[in-house]
Amino acid sequence: DNEHSEFVFTHEFGHxxxxxxxxxxxxxxxxxxxxxxxxxxxxxxxxxxxxxxxxWKNMIDKKTPSPTPNDPKYKGVVGLFEGGGYIAKGMYRPYFDCSMNKIVLYNFCPVCQKAIVDMLGQYAK
Structure with a gap:
């Protein structure tokens, strides 16, 4: 009954x-x-x-800078944001604010959504 229980469930489901x-x-x-x-x-x-x-290189719009600045102006844009996997430099994530990064409910980025759909496809075969 933690205030973040739904987020934690969603996040851990992704893992x-x-x-x-x-x-x-x-x-x-x-x-x-x-x-x-x-x-x-x-x-x-x-x-x-x-x-x-x-x-996810093919999911990045050609107008999006790579690396993509960690700036809210790029919220909702698939990019190449530095910082991820517990590493601040040299590791990149696809989205400014995905459920795998921040406390946002039911907001898997398009890259994570694709990974989930791909896994569902494996089970549906």
């Missing part, structure tokens, strides 16, 4: 069902060793640009 990564980071505590810089993270919603073509 357990679609293998989504946490998109947040804490600049005072970095987990730089968690992801090797020479290997693309396997999770669909973070990238270190080693193999970005296999991620």
């Amino acid at each position: 357990s069902f679609a293998d989504l990564a946490d998109e947040y980071y804490d600049s005072s505590t970095a987990y730089n060793e968690l992801h090797k810089s020479t290997v693309e993270p396997y999770r669909p919603n973070i990238t270190n640009l080693v193999n970005f073509d296999a991620k």
Whole structure:
């Protein structure tokens, strides 16, 4: 009965069902060793640009700057926002404010939504 129970459920569902990564980071505590810089993270919603073509690159509008500034002006835009997977620099997430990043209810970004739909497709085969 916590005020954030619905968010926590939604967020944790993203981890357990679609293998989504946490998109947040804490600049005072970095987990730089968690992801090797020479290997693309396997999770669909973070990238270190080693193999970005296999991620959401095709979902970014050509007018959107890459990297995309962490500015509310880019809210609602698929981009390449620095900071994710517990790492402030060199790791990128697709959206300014997805349920995998901030306390927002039922707001998976288009990249996370695609990962969920892809997983549903695996079960529907």
